[in-house]
Amino acid sequence: MxxxxxxxxxxxxxxxxxxxxxxxxxxxxxxxxxWPDVALDGQVEAFTDAAEAVDAKWERAFAKAERVRGGFRRLLDDPTADLALDANTHALVVRFLSALDLRARPRLVTTDGEFHSVRRQLARLAEEGVEVVRVPAEPADTLAERLAAATDARTSAVLVSAVLFETSRIVPGLAGLAESCAAAGVELLIDAYHALGVLPFSAPRSAWVTGGGYKYLQLGEGNCFLRLPAHAAGLRPVITGWFAEFAALADESTPDRVVYAPGGDRFAGSTYDPTSHYRAARVFDFFDEQKLxxxxxxxxxxxxxxxxxxxxxxxxxxxxxxxxxxxxxxxxxxxxxxxxxxxxxxxxxxxxxxxxxxxxxxxxxxxxxxxxxxxxxxxxxxxxxxxxxx
Incomplete structure (x- = not known):
């Protein structure tokens, strides 16, 4: 071919x-x-469903969202992955950061080669007193080891890209970094945006993974994900949207604490434009048809x-x-x-x-x-x- x-x-x-x-x-x-031409078919389908079903369109929209999760699961080589979806990685990363215990462990370790959505947010947190350590991204061959060495008992999380966005350099050694982080009780967030759709990718199960389809996957805007590790089930993000309790809305009781949905929906946001998921579902089908x-x-x-x-x-x-x-x-x-x-x-x-x-x-x-x-x-x-x- x-x-x-x-x-x-x-x-x-x-x-x-x-x-x-x-x-x-x-x-x-x-x-x-x-975008392949079929992307437009998805956008038209989204309009048609809204016109026909009006507010009842959400059942159809959620089905599209699940198809998008399926597409990302295949790319992540993780068929049972818990995935939160949102329009951009920044929204998902902010919820991730808000789930960390930054009072007890007020230190974040990252690199000086991260994309602006992480770079800017961490810089702003640093202005508010969070200790942010930036490890030089080059040389990439030793980056994972140097990140592991920079963590300590005060570190909440390490944030690193699988592929550096300026140079296209693949960062090796992430599996070893994940082991070091897990042993120290440190969360590891991997940005896979420049990996998915251009090379086979599989991340350690203990790591968080974020990415999206705006670049190589041809999904267009509005199609990003956060993969949760199994231990995320007990975390309660402070930044939280009402879709994170969507399944509990029918319960008329008033809980003492804010409740969270299970799985990836624990990190869900709020009302969104489902057109992006209709488009993405069609594009994922196209990739399958073309054996890409x-x-x-x-x-x-x-x-x-x-x-x-x-x-x-x-x-x-x-x-x-x-x-x-x-x-x-x-x-x-x-x-x-x-x-x-x-x-x-x-x-x-x-x-x-x-x-x-x-x-x-x-x-x-x-x-x-x-x-x-x-x-x-x-x-x-x-x-x-x-x-x-x-």
């Missing part, structure tokens, strides 16, 4: 006609991949990022202008090619002016391919980069 995806036009491209992926050089696949398994997606990604890297090297650009990590094995990277340049922001703007969509984070220009792009398109994008550099 991968040969069909390398050709021009790519065999998947006709399924993305509304995003015109065959006509555009969309190298933002690590940030916002195109984690193993195949990894094979596609490795081919595409390798092609981009080789084409970039052939430009022979001066390292002080733009370069990449050539010392780390390519298998240690996930779904995009990170190029380092002091002019990353200007290059992104110049490429956009020439019809190539990319993005930049600090001094990294990020090139994110996607399964629906052909080899010719990737080579054309690098050729445009060469013209821009010159």
């Amino acid at each position: 991968i040969d069909d995806l390398r050709r021009s036009p790519n065999a998947l491209a006709p399924h993305y006609s509304r995003f015109r992926v065959a006509e555009r050089l969309l190298l933002t696949g690590h940030s916002h991949q195109a 398994t984690p193993d195949l997606l990894r094979e596609i990604s490795q081919h595409q990022t390798g092609l981009l890297a080789d084409a970039f090297d052939a430009l022979n650009a001066p390292d002080d202008l733009i370069t990449r990590d050539r010392t780390t094995p390519r298998t240690a990277f996930a779904g995009f090619l990170a190029l380092r340049s002091p002019h990353a922001g200007r290059l992104r703007q110049a490429l956009a002016h020439r019809g190539v969509s990319t993005d930049s984070r600090g001094d990294h220009l990020r090139l994110g391919p996607a399964p629906y792009l052909s080899d010719d398109q990737l080579e054309a994008a690098i050729a445009t980069l060469g013209e821009t550099l010159s």
Whole structure:
């Protein structure tokens, strides 16, 4: 199948006609991949159910939410996972943080390479007196060990990404980190956003895992999850929405304490727009129909990022202008090619002016391919980069 995806036009491209992926050089696949056309069918179905059932639509909407959980469970290699859903990972991470006993253990350990939803929130908590320790993300090969070494008896949680969002570097050793955290009574939260949909992923059962479908999974906005470990059953998040007691609303008694639903609903929020779940359910079905398994997606990604890297090297650009990590094995990277340049922001703007969509984070220009792009398109994008550099 991968040969069909390398050709021009790519065999998947006709399924993305509304995003015109065959006509555009969309190298933002690590940030916002195109949606397959069936995603629109899901959105129409959501409107139709609302129009037909009005307030009774929620039974249908909850069924869609469960299908979305099923899709994430398959990607997590955890068929019985307890999952809380929400529109974004920030809402879920905040509930996670609110369940920690920060009075007794007022210390959080993280890295200086976390995405902004965690970086900003922890920075604000630090302003209010929570001790936040930021371990340098590089070198990634030793990050897990250094995080474990930074924990102590005052540590409530460690928060780390499975793949670093600036560089695409896979963080090894998370299983060992999970063992260290469990032994010390420290919670471990793994951000899997840049892992799911681009490489096979399985997290230790003792760890919390968050992520979503806005990037590689093509689910669009509003589709994020928090996987709970088994010991989460006794936790009571302070930040809590009324959906977390949805199953108990029929009980007319007045409990002495705030009650929580079992399983992932313990970390549920409140009323949400179910359209995102209708769309996601259709896209998950599409991935199944096209046999876009984690193993195949990894094979596609490795081919595409390798092609981009080789084409970039052939430009022979001066390292002080733009370069990449050539010392780390390519298998240690996930779904995009990170190029380092002091002019990353200007290059992104110049490429956009020439019809190539990319993005930049600090001094990294990020090139994110996607399964629906052909080899010719990737080579054309690098050729445009060469013209821009010159």
